[in-house]
Amino acid sequence: MKTLLVTGGAGFIGANFVLQAIADGGxxxxxDKLTYAGNLDTxxxxxxxxxxxxxQGDIGDRDLVHRLLVEHRPDAVVNFAAESHVDRSIDGPAAFVHTNVVGTLGxxxxxxxxxxxxxxxAREQFRFLHVSTDEVYGSLGADGKFSETTPYAPNSPYSASKAASDHLVRAFHHTYGLPTLTTNCSNNYGPFQFPEKLIPLIIQKAMSGQPLPVYGDGMNIRDWLFVGDHCSAIRRVLDGGRVGETYNVGGNAERTNITVVKTICALLDAKRPLSEGRKHESLITHVKDxxxxxxxxxxxxxxxQGELSWKPSHTFESGIEATVDWYLANQAWTQRVLDGSYRMERLGV
Structure with missing residues (x-):
């Protein structure tokens, strides 16, 4: 039975990973520091x-991390801990540098x-796996895809902070020999995602009959990855990845933002129709990019896929329907996020 030290394991991807690992006997x-995005309800x-x-604690607290490592003797550290919302990084980049760079260094x-x-x-078997993002590579034109050799060109404070953390992980392998692995993933979606991100935001607003905000012309393209598939990929890399290597994880599901929103609208038209026969798509509102x-x-x-025989189990169509169904069935979880009660209990309010 492997023991893992998982950081950021109360966040969206981290918590899904923890639930999956425990279900499989780990x-x-x-x-987890339990910032706004950490949710013990999950x-x-x-x-x-x-x-x-x-x-509860900070990855930058070296004494705490040292104590946990010595006490529990994990076979691996899996680092999900990160500030991750681009809009928040634009408004306040310092927090992203503190957690994603300084925290990762600690x-x-x-x-x-x-x-x-x-x-x-134990030293030979130990691994440090760092979970990162495709945003470190910048923006693509109409053709091509990000590979592990694509030069870094981050364009937001968030992606710049993640790029810095990736470089630190690489440096610790090459300088000290620390057996590291890095994964860079595309846009995740699925159960337990904080409803500031596009897909849960649109689901929640559409269910309430509110305007559905879409940045600019809605033609920005992302490769969408179901969170359960991402977690299985991380575990595959942890078990069999070559030390010092980076592995990109994608869902093979490129979609424009407006297509994603319209797909959710069509699903909700069938599953939770609006009154008077209105279509959810009529709620779409384009906002300033x-x-x-x-x-x-x-x-x-x-x-x-070639080295570790991994591929996503979900198409975008199956994954987005499963996600919509989850949010329809788990409104209590979402409501506790929206009204803030998921945080009040741990704050003693």
Whole structure:
């Protein structure tokens, strides 16, 4: 039974990863600072599971990270902890540098020191897996896809901070020999996503009959990856990836933002129709584009598929329907996020 130290394991992707790992018999020490995006409601099914140890704390707290490493002796560190919303990074970039760069540096230093202290077998088997984004590569034209050798060209404070953390991970492998792995993923969607991101935002607003905001002309293209597929890819890389390597993870599902929104509208027309026969698509409202909005992302995940025999199990059509169904069936989870009550309990309010 592997023991993993997972950082950011109460966030969207991290929590899905923790739930999947525990369901498959793993043991997880889950370190999360519980900023606004960390939600213990997502982890409620694990409240009585002794294979899940939750610790509230900062990845930049080196003493805490050191204590957890020594106490629990994990086989790997999986780093999801990050500020991740582009709009928030435009309004306040300092928090992104603090967590994504300085925090990752602290986590790397603590992990390096722990790894160095291990006996030969444990040191050989230990891994540090860093979860990153395709946004570090910048914006694509009409053709081509991001590969692992695409030069970095981040265009937002968020992507710049993630690019910096990727470089630190690479440096710790090449300078100190720390056995690192890095994954760069395309846009995730699925259950438990914070409703500031496009897909859950549109689902929630459409269900309430509110205007559906679409940046600019809506023709920005993203490669959409179902979160469960992303988690399975990370585990495959953790188990079999070559030390020091980067693996791109994509969903093979390029869609324009306006297509994504219209697909959600069509699903809700069938599953939760509006009154008087109105179509959800009539709620679409184009708003001013955000600064530095990258036009197109697309991931070439052939390295991952070829070396580790991974491929996504969901098409966009099956994944988006499963996602809409999840939000329809779990309105209590979303409502507690929207009214802030998911945070009040842990703040003692």
């Amino acid at each position: 043991r997880v020490v889950n370190l 982890l409620a099914p694990l409240s009585d599971n002794d294979r899940h140890i939750f610790v 986590l790397l230093e603590a992990s390096r020191d722990y790894w160095r202290s291990q006996e030969d077998m 955000r600064p530095g909005h990258d036009r197109r992302y697309a991931i070439d995940s052939s390295k991952l």
